[in-house]
Amino acid sequence: MSTHLDWLQDELQALGDAGLYNNIRTISSPQGAWLQIEGRRVLNFCSNNYLGLANHPRLVEAAKKAIDHYGVGPGAVRIISGTNDLHIELEKRMARFKAVEAALSLQSGFQANAATIPALVGKEDVIFSDRLNHASIIDGCRLSGGKIIPYDHCDVVSLEAVIKENLAQFRRAMIITDGVFSMDGDVAPLDKIYEVAKKYDILLMVDDAHGEGVLGKGGRGIVDHFGLHGKVDVEIGTMSKAFGVVGGVVAGKAVIIEWLRQRGRPFLFSSAVTPPDAAACIAAIDILETSTELVDRLWENARYFKAELKRIGYDMGVSTTPITPVMLGEAPLAQQFSRELFEVGVFAMATGFPIVPLGKARIRVMISAAHAKEDLDKGLDAFALVGKKLGVI
Numbered sequence: 542m543s544t545h546l547d548w549l550q551d552e553l554q555a556l557g558d559a560g561l562y563n564n565i566r567t568i569s570s571p572q573g574a575w576l577q578i579e580g581r582r583v584l585n586f587c588s589n590n591y592l593g594l595a596n597h598p599r600l601v602e603a604a605k606k607a608i609d610h611y612g613v614g615p616g617a618v619r620i621i622s623g624t625n626d627l628h629i630e631l632e633k634r635m636a637r638f639k640a641v642e643a644a645l646s647l648q649s650g651f652q653a654n655a656a657t658i659p660a661l662v663g664k665e666d667v668i669f670s671d672r673l674n675h676a677s678i679i680d681g682c683r684l685s686g687g688k689i690i691p692y693d694h695c696d697v698v699s700l701e702a703v704i705k706e707n708l709a710q711f712r713r714a715m716i717i718t719d720g721v722f723s724m725d726g727d728v729a730p731l732d733k734i735y736e737v738a739k740k741y742d743i744l745l746m747v748d749d750a751h752g753e754g755v756l757g758k759g760g761r762g763i764v765d766h767f768g769l770h771g772k773v774d775v776e777i778g779t780m781s782k783a784f785g786v787v788g789g790v791v792a793g794k795a796v797i798i799e800w801l802r803q804r805g806r807p808f809l810f811s812s813a814v815t816p817p818d819a820a821a822c823i824a825a826i827d828i829l830e831t832s833t834e835l836v837d838r839l840w841e842n843a844r845y846f847k848a849e850l851k852r853i854g855y856d857m858g859v860s861t862t863p864i865t866p867v868m869l870g871e872a873p874l875a876q877q878f879s880r881e882l883f884e885v886g887v888f889a890m891a892t893g894f895p896i897v898p899l900g901k902a903r904i905r906v907m908i909s910a911a912h913a914k915e916d917l918d919k920g921l922d923a924f925a926l927v928g929k930k931l932g933v934i
């Protein structure tokens with residue numbers, strides 16, 4: 542008998558046939574270099590836990606203490622009774638870490654984009670957006686109702702061309718780019734983008750989700766990496782990647798943060814991160830402010846792993862960061878590659894359309910400071926084995 546939901550079965554079937562169905566693994570251990578998945582111990586090449594902080598004893602301890610003192614729930618949205626001193630401390634500490642005027646804590650990086658872009662852009666305005674920007678930026682732009690004009694990926698000539706052609710027809714404008722592009726691991730030319738923003742007096746926003754804890758001095762992010770302190774109006778960040786916890790952050794000019802406290806809808810209408818989350822985030826900042834050791838180890842690991850993969854014969858596209866895309870081409874091949882890796886004890890996810898363009902499917906290896914050299918060597922052996930078996934190298 543047919544029903545009004547049949548179309549969903551058909552769509553799911555079509556995803557499966559195209560090799561685009563997400564098979565989600567269930568993990569029963571903490572995040573780290575190794576994971577317990579479905580009864581097996583496997584090497585973890587999938588998480589954004591760049592610095593190994595997700596299960597760091599100092600963060601765990603801070604979270605436990607916060608639970609003892611504050612309990613587990615924030616109680617309400619922040620403007621009613623959900624702002625506690627941990628949120629305020631986290632915001633102050635984040636602002637200091639990133640050397641910005643002010644910062645705002647939100648529930649996630651996704652929510653940070655959903656809060657910020659519609660608060661700063663309206664129907665009469667235009668957004669110049671890198672073609673490969675993250676889905677949460679794209680959704681934030683759509684929510685704003687502004688006109689979205691894409692420019693070619695990381696291409697300032699294209700950016701300036703679309704600005705010249707369109708700027709005069711709109712009330713105000715904004716340039717938005719990812720800092721580190723999460724699927725390719727390349728870095729936006731933010732110094733050059735800033736020059737264009739300055740020339741045309743346009744608001745500049747960068748999403749530093751994969752840059753915080755990775756780029757810049759001691760992981761201070763892309764603005765530090767390019768020495769652009771005070772020049773980028775607003776930065777989006779997440780506490781769920783290098784910081785190892787969960788939550789979003791907006792950092793930048795004080796007037797923007799003040800405006801978001803009044804007009805950022807996810808801030809106004811959705812509850813904050815919990816006290817243990819906030820306390821763990823503060824502990825992560827403590828660690829990063831004290832030592833560059835974890836960030837240094839992350840880069841050392843990434844350099845070693847990428848050099849060895851290249852030597853074996855793999856193509857890692859345009860990555861210049863610890864994000865290591867192993868380019869394979871068609872989605873079914875990437876999925877089979879991922880399954881074969883899992884069989885030999887390595888957990889590395891295949892990524893295909895629509896997350897990356899058709900025909901550009903890949904295995905994305907995420908290197909972490911948590912990996913020991915022996916872990917990386919085990920991973921390299923697995924890539925050599927599976928690559929030969931499937932005729933890729």
Ligand SMILES: *Cc1c(COP(=O)(O)O)cnc(C)c1O
Pocket residue numbers: 648649650651652675677678719723748749750751779780781788789
């Ligand atoms: C991961 C990511 C986000 C989302 O962060 P969450 O805190 O997981 O919601 C937003 N923007 C970019 C560029 C990201 O890579």
